[in-house]
Amino acid sequence: MRALDLKLMRDLWRMRGQALAIAVVLAAASATFILSMGVHRSLYETREAYYSENNFGDVFANMTRAPRSVLDQVSAIEGVQQAQGSIVQYAILDFPNRIEAVRALLQSVDERGRDRINLVSLKTGRMPAPGQPEEVVADEAFALANNVVLGHEFDAIIYGRMQRLKVVGIGLAPNYVNALAPGDIIPDDTRFGVFWMGEEALEAATDRTEAINTLSVKLQRDASQADVIRAIDRILEPYGGTGAFDRDDHPSHVFLDSELDQLEAMVKIFPPVFLLVATFLVYVVLGRMIRTQRSLIGLFKAFGYSDAAIAGHYLKFAIAIAILATILGAIAGVWMARELTELYARYYHFPILRFSFEPSVFFGASALAVASAAVGAVSGVWSAARLTPAVAMSPPPPPVYRAGMVERIGQNAGFSAIGHMIVRHIARWPARSSMTIGGVALSIGLLFSTLQFIDSSEFMLESYFFRSQQQDISVTFTEARNEDVLFELRQMPGVLRVEPVRGLSVEMNHGNRLERTALEAIPPSAKLTARIDQDGNVISMPPGGLMLSRQLADQLKVDPGDSVYVKMLGGRRTEAMLPVGATVDEFIGARAYATNETIEKLARDGAPVGAALLLIDPAERDNILTVLKTMPAVLSIGDRDLEMSRFEEMIDDNINTMLTFYIAFASAIAVGVVYNSARILFSERAHELATLRVLGYHRLEVAVVLIGEIALLVVISVPVGLMIGFWLAQLMLRMFGSDLFRLPFAPANATYGEAAIVVLIAALLTAVIVARRVMRLDMVRVLKARD
């Protein structure tokens, strides 16, 4: 090994604490990069492969009922490659020992295997055979959640008739990667599942011989999606078509997209923060190392080593740290990516979802780590290369101190001599002091912006379940009903109040923006739902106009006072220009509201009752659920308490796993920054600290010089960090929100404190570890060595 490289190894070993502290921060960058980029790629590629293997459709449409022959018309549209029609039908499953209702979505499949779009992947068993109307394929996730195995038989109420079903296969399909029961906001595999049933059997069961109610289309490569959608809408209009849509509006696809967007947002936020801090650290540590090795550099140059050799030597120091970081980061990143992928596999139904370690992601992470270390090293390496031997071997000029502005204030405030030492040292090295403040502040900011996700979710939960939705049970009907069903519900013992939910499917248009949404009618007497503003006050309905959820208003780019063009999908298909009277901060879904009168004016009729909200006597709960479960008109039952606990469970699962990582990462930044600052401070001031000891200062009094400076910088970084966090949190919430939900910025006061305290503790513990060196300071040896 060459002598210089030997020195490099020894320097690295001697400075192992500092090198490791930098490596950990850089490793956090690599790990978060591998985590988010790697999982993004795994998820994306798994999805693409699945879509292409199972031929996921490009355009979809639902309708009340259309003859199968419309498929010929649709196939004839220019740009359509294939069209496939099928029947979907909700059903109630009879699982005798379950109180809560178990619902199924029955999806027809061709018994003769002629399907070409949205193909089912069988995990085990086979597809339903012709002439065997009881045979079904169960969704894998549902089967796992409910212990359903091949040969399992159960009764189902389909279209009002009881029918025996038998599971002959277990599988999954690309149009149900994420399957939500109607009215639900999060998936629940124990209560809802998809079943594939023979086409002839489902036609017979639903009186739809040679008819379909949904279709999927594959497009040719160069087709115009918008033209095809318009053409399909025209064809389906007479059959109660509710408007064709592309993948971007496909519920299963949208869910996945929002997840992918979140991963992409993570790549944009976390790795850059860590890389920035690591660059600072390399700059500071290498700069100090080169200053202390000044005379050594002169000696090497006097021996005949070239400037380039010296520059290379110090650059290698930075690169070596980056390589260590890459290894640590890859180990941590892959481990976390596996955990996250496993979590996704629980919510998304793929034939196989595994984290695949992509070399390109690893190389990307390594390149970033090496580049950020190299950038941090540039200034130090440049100064080492430029030193001439003669200059290098003479001692550096002593630092010049001046009393700054803070000082003059301090003078009057009666600073002690130690106080002056601390304040002047900070002012003497403004760049380094700012970087310490910046680094610790970033760590506080990062921690705050991750911790507040809990507050945000809780606020969302609170706002949704405790303020806007005050019913105990919500009942979604199989099809739009008249008022009779409400009467029937009111008669049930234990039901205290019933409120109808009336809604229309509409398309809203403003400028060049178009959104499909539900327009809900709000009667003046509504007590179980409320639209509330951010402060929790109820917003009253604007007469004659619309109230839009903020999400929808943002998507349409409208403000109160603007008007939107509203078109009914289905029904009479009436259209009207309606003013937007107000917006409401709702976090889940994008919806619109209007008074009964406004809706009646638009629809020329009262809106049909699609669902009902119930307030019940808790004592009668089980009885009510048992009765509801057997009502054919009831499609699904939303149990507020259950939904809430599912929601909380999902938050726990999702957020807490990630949060543990990020608390560790944020602390890593604080530890890395403080450890390095304190070590440099100690090495710079060892001589002065020894002098103070000689003058009769006790060890703890001397440690104050070290800890005091760090503490002062850390304390200054708290407000800076919280400001960064305040801003970063809102950025992250914006990036993590999707069309499906919006995350409110509602940090609890305690979160500010928690973020600051975690970092303060990490920082001060680190400073104390370094300050222990003060305790071991050998006065005689330090004073003998000329600084």
Add this chain to the structure above:
Amino acid sequence: MQLERNAFSGHDLRKIYVTGETEVHALRGVDFDIKKGESLVLLGPSGSGKSTLLNIVGGLDRPTSGTLHYDEIELTALDDRDLTRFRRANIGFIFQFYNLIPSLTAEENVRLVTDIASNPMDPGEALALVGLADRKHHYPAQLSGGEQQRVAVARAIAKQPSVLLCDEPTGALDSRTGVRVLETLEQANRELGTTLLIITHNAGIAAMADRVFHFLDGRIARIETNTHRISPSEISW
């Protein structure tokens, strides 16, 4: 009475430094008494044990064996905390390379000591004593070597210590400045009764002391008593 007149008394002091596998015997059994108010010069070649003795006497270091008393206190029995207290109360140090804190002005450097002393002078007064009253707001980097050493002297005498320990105080100074520093030290010894120990390579300085310890190989080879002390102004080098 005998004890009261002795500031320090050392008995069979030995100091062995172990570095790796080699042992360096810095002191090989040193016995001495130093009287209160006495002025003493420690002479000898490099590595003969002068600085080691000075550090042990000043409570910066401990002997490997032997006993050392200051007044009635057995310094060799004190823990680190009490040794620090002892230094704080009794000892003023002056080094060859001044050891001023670069981030503090002359006055603040003196205040470092007066802040923690029990009966200190005013920092301004201490600086006036060394002739630097008008430079008290200057930082070390703005002062010449001689001025810096005088600040170090002011810092040492400001707490009115009973003992002044000086390790090559004039080693980095020219003759004229050196004399000036020595005069201040001599003045403290004469007017305040401060016990004065000076390490030097400069044999000329020895003439201003009451006694001279000649060091050789970790031992006091010879003790010389000056019947007539000369004033620093008569010294030159």
